[in-house]
Amino acid sequence: MSISRRKFLGWIGAAGFGMTVGKTARAASNKHFSGYPDSMGVLYDNVLCIGCRKCEASCQKVNDLPMPPKPFEDLTVMDQNRRTDADTFLVMNKYEQVGNGRGPVFSRMGCNHCLEPACASSCFVAAYSKTKTGAVTYDASVCVGCRYCMIACPFNIPAYEYDEAFTPRIRKCTFCYPRISKGLLPGCVEICPTEALTYGKRSDLLKVARQRIQQAPDRYVDHIYGENEMGGTNWLYLSGVPFKDIGMREDLGVTPAPALTSGALGAVPIVVGLWPVLLTGIYAMSKRKEKISQQETQQAVTEALEKAQSEADSKLEQAMAKAQKEKETAIDKAVKKALEEAAKPKSEEEA
Amino acid sequence: MSSDATTAKQSLFTPFNVVAGLIVVLGLIVTGLRFTKGLGTVTNLSDYNPWGIWIGFDLLVGVALAAGGYVTSAAVYIFGFKKYHSAVRPAILTGFLGYALVVLALHYDVGQPWRLPYPFIVQPGTTSLLFEVAACVALYLTVLFLEFSPAALEWLGLQRLRKYIVRLTMVLTIFGVILSTLHQSSLGALFLIAPSKLHPLWYSSYIPIYFFITSIIAGLSMVIFEGTLSHRYFADKMDETHLQEKDDIVLGFGKAASLVLAGYLIIKIIGISADNNWHYLSTGYGVWFLVELIGFVALPSFLYAVGTRDKNLLLIKWTAVWTVLGVILNRLNVCLIAFNWQLPSSERYVPHWMEIVISVFIVTLGLIIFRFIVTRMPIFYEHPDYEGEH
Numbered sequence A: 001m002s003i004s005r006r007k008f009l010g011w012i013g014a015a016g017f018g019m020t021v022g023k024t025a026r027a028a029s030n031k032h033f034s035g036y037p038d039s040m041g042v043l044y045d046n047v048l049c050i051g052c053r054k055c056e057a058s059c060q061k062v063n064d065l066p067m068p069p070k071p072f073e074d075l076t077v078m079d080q081n082r083r084t085d086a087d088t089f090l091v092m093n094k095y096e097q098v099g100n101g102r103g104p105v106f107s108r109m110g111c112n113h114c115l116e117p118a119c120a121s122s123c124f125v126a127a128y129s130k131t132k133t134g135a136v137t138y139d140a141s142v143c144v145g146c147r148y149c150m151i152a153c154p155f156n157i158p159a160y161e162y163d164e165a166f167t168p169r170i171r172k173c174t175f176c177y178p179r180i181s182k183g184l185l186p187g188c189v190e191i192c193p194t195e196a197l198t199y200g201k202r203s204d205l206l207k208v209a210r211q212r213i214q215q216a217p218d219r220y221v222d223h224i225y226g227e228n229e230m231g232g233t234n235w236l237y238l239s240g241v242p243f244k245d246i247g248m249r250e251d252l253g254v255t256p257a258p259a260l261t262s263g264a265l266g267a268v269p270i271v272v273g274l275w276p277v278l279l280t281g282i283y284a285m286s287k288r289k290e291k292i293s294q295q296e297t298q299q300a301v302t303e304a305l306e307k308a309q310s311e312a313d314s315k316l317e318q319a320m321a322k323a324q325k326e327k328e329t330a331i332d333k334a335v336k337k338a339l340e341e342a343a344k345p346k347s348e349e350e351a
Numbered sequence B: 001m002s003s004d005a006t007t008a009k010q011s012l013f014t015p016f017n018v019v020a021g022l023i024v025v026l027g028l029i030v031t032g033l034r035f036t037k038g039l040g041t042v043t044n045l046s047d048y049n050p051w052g053i054w055i056g057f058d059l060l061v062g063v064a065l066a067a068g069g070y071v072t073s074a075a076v077y078i079f080g081f082k083k084y085h086s087a088v089r090p091a092i093l094t095g096f097l098g099y100a101l102v103v104l105a106l107h108y109d110v111g112q113p114w115r116l117p118y119p120f121i122v123q124p125g126t127t128s129l130l131f132e133v134a135a136c137v138a139l140y141l142t143v144l145f146l147e148f149s150p151a152a153l154e155w156l157g158l159q160r161l162r163k164y165i166v167r168l169t170m171v172l173t174i175f176g177v178i179l180s181t182l183h184q185s186s187l188g189a190l191f192l193i194a195p196s197k198l199h200p201l202w203y204s205s206y207i208p209i210y211f212f213i214t215s216i217i218a219g220l221s222m223v224i225f226e227g228t229l230s231h232r233y234f235a236d237k238m239d240e241t242h243l244q245e246k247d248d249i250v251l252g253f254g255k256a257a258s259l260v261l262a263g264y265l266i267i268k269i270i271g272i273s274a275d276n277n278w279h280y281l282s283t284g285y286g287v288w289f290l291v292e293l294i295g296f297v298a299l300p301s302f303l304y305a306v307g308t309r310d311k312n313l314l315l316i317k318w319t320a321v322w323t324v325l326g327v328i329l330n331r332l333n334v335c336l337i338a339f340n341w342q343l344p345s346s347e348r349y350v351p352h353w354m355e356i357v358i359s360v361f362i363v364t365l366g367l368i369i370f371r372f373i374v375t376r377m378p379i380f381y382e383h384p385d386y387e388g389e390h
């Protein structure tokens, strides 16, 4: 079922943009994977962002998500730090700047569509796919709901429908996969009034970003977030203030998630191959030890028996000899006595 | 059967039954809520904290503490320590029950439990360590079931079937050790993918090895601990051999546990040095880490050693309890306490009381079934028809 759905989307993609659906991310293979060459991305530039929340509203609309209690025009919502949740794929957060004379700076929280996604590599039913478009998609029809992908995602993006009793799903930004497959812009990008969001080939976006930094080095931090973070992401970020000040971690490193687990996965065949040999060997040794000790016992018993036997024999001999002797003495005595007795009457007679 | 009924009548309102009964009733109510209203109603799980005590305790601790099965059967059948033979059946039984309950607990935790077979029948996600865990746990549960079945078959009088299964003992034991090595370590390896979330003192590329070795420690200590409890409550069920070998087992397993704990301590220290994490030791988490390492690894190693040297059975038994607590602490640290350590405290997870109810409910179920089985099947004694056969 799931496959046909994917295929269907794939055909749409092929018809529209000449893009086909990528295979399920086989992220844990040992081959280095630096992303599909022509994959798309979005560059978010917070120097251009005015924090109008129009992208949030658009995301809600194109994804048919329920409207939040307070309208998107209400900017006081941004006074609180928020995160993505089951009904929100995109969150704009506001960070007040103290001491540098600047107004507030904004930051986007949403799926970064990693080149080698932790979520995809961690899912034990392969519910996620890294498509050739760059979008990381999720197939709710196979998801078991173990939530390991939420543990794995370094950006804390996937959210879960905890209040759904029977068919809870993981929820996250789809990169507007249905739209971009049809050649449309992602909802958030389309509506952005300041072009703080730019959609394009990832490789082109990297160039654009570099250019912007070069042209206004005093306005930008010299770093493109997402170029290498966790092995790289399809969404890229430019910022006027250090990334750690707008809630983005700078300590994630450049190792893609699958590389973190490949060692442990690689140990499986070793254990499966070596353990039986080792264990059988140990078993054989302990069996042999047991056998030897059994043999030793056996031998000891035999020896003991033999010894006992010979002892018994010699005793018997002695006893026999003794008996013989006793017998002899007895005879001697008897003879002597008989002789004496025989002599007695004689003497009596004599007397 | 009629005699069963009378004993049941006599012992219906024992303290154990009353408490267990209450827990079961409460557990069933929460179960109803969980499956009609969803996870959100009965848990404090959140988008930041997708795993709570049903994973941290029921899965991670459950699997570690059920390690007695493979540790004991390996010691007896593979390493040839025949004098511990009477420990095998109780250990296999607790292992089997432990794993069965782990699987039961998972049905509460995952969002759509009826899809638990999906990774095997619909679409395998072989890049996931969770896939390895799931596959090994499923297979090992089967192995434990087979290893346990001779006792049930003796009870049922199915001699022929029993004979075939007993012949498999060696194969099952080796298979069990392989599967246990794999999933005990993979449970630790689950966290390899989240270096940015688990505190560096607990995160290590050695974590699969740590989990595997602590499972041996847990297994050895649990055998001592359960043996002590069982002797207290089921002594009347035990035969001559069992009673005779009992102290030997405590001494032997205590000595082994002391050595393994010492080895574990060493590789833990190597782990800190390898990642050069010494500077974290002066932080709050560092102190907590030292509590675990010194209080629950170094100390029990020492106490076990003293206990075996002086043949102090009481000391060894208490050390076993302490060590088991240490393993529980370790699993909770990795999964819950040192996990998400960088989040503000308002975003951290504290279990909902109903989550605790379910965990307690599941442990209670285990005790009830354990009691049912040992009072009926030849676990603590050899069945007269099969004596001295093993």
Ligand code: SF4
Pocket (backbone or CB within 6 Å): A110, A111, A112, A113, A114, A117, A118, A119, A120, A136, A152, A153, A154, A155, A156, A157, A158, A172
């Ligand atoms: S940001 Fe998280 S959810 Fe999005 S692709 Fe990366 S790992 Fe997956």
Ligand code: SF4
Pocket (backbone or CB within 6 Å): A122, A123, A124, A125, A126, A127, A128, A142, A143, A144, A145, A146, A147, A148, A149, A150, A170
């Ligand atoms: S919650 Fe669903 S999508 Fe996430 S890892 Fe588990 S099965 Fe895969």
Ligand code: SF4
Pocket (backbone or CB within 6 Å): A058, A059, A060, A062, A063, A089, A090, A110, A172, A173, A174, A175, A176, A186, A187, A188, A189
């Ligand atoms: S790409 Fe689509 S789903 Fe993602 S944040 Fe933008 S509008 Fe929302």
